[in-house]
Amino acid sequence: MSLAKYQAKRKFNKTPEPKGKVKKISQSRFVIQRHQAKNLHYDFRLESAGVLKSWAVPKGVPEKKGIKRLAVQVEDHPVDYINFAGIIPVGEYGAGQVKIWDKGKWQLVSGNLLQGNLKFSLLGKKIKGEFVLVRLKDKKNWLIYKTA
Numbered sequence: 001m002s003l004a005k006y007q008a009k010r011k012f013n014k015t016p017e018p019k020g021k022v023k024k025i026s027q028s029r030f031v032i033q034r035h036q037a038k039n040l041h042y043d044f045r046l047e048s049a050g051v052l053k054s055w056a057v058p059k060g061v062p063e064k065k066g067i068k069r070l071a072v073q074v075e076d077h078p079v080d081y082i083n084f085a086g087i088i089p090v091g092e093y094g095a096g097q098v099k100i101w102d103k104g105k106w107q108l109v110s111g112n113l114l115q116g117n118l119k120f121s122l123l124g125k126k127i128k129g130e131f132v133l134v135r136l137k138d139k140k141n142w143l144i145y146k147t148a
């Protein structure tokens with residue numbers, strides 16, 4: 001795991017975002033950040049292997065079954081990003097407001113991210129239940145949906 005892409009995109013003397021580093025120990029937390037950038041989206045992040053595996057979900061993680069949403073995988077973020085909320089200044093990467101929309105714990109049910117198919121449960125305040133993330137042919141595009 002590496003944060004090279006994350007760090008290369010940002011100027012840490014300009015953005016309040018954490019520079020961060022890869023952690024040795026992972027908990028099993030998740031966060032959904034509402035990001036009012038040029039285009040509003042929700043950033044879904046799963047703590048795994050010392051980083052936050054991350055997706056931009058334009059319409060947000062579905063709260064009900066029967067809705068499939070596009071989730072575009074983005075660069076791994078540092079674990080410290082899990083608590084980040086604030087304003088990314090105009091002119092910087094991802095400029096706009098970031099708020100924490102929900103957070104909690106996640107748990108593996110089956111599959112794995114490398115194979116492009118992960119079934120997992122989320123225990124947040126707003127989001128609860130079982131979900132699937134499945135990778136599409138275009139490798140950065142995934143679908144996320146609720147199964148239970």
Ligand code: MN
Pocket residue numbers: 035037041042043056094
């Ligand atoms: Mn974002």
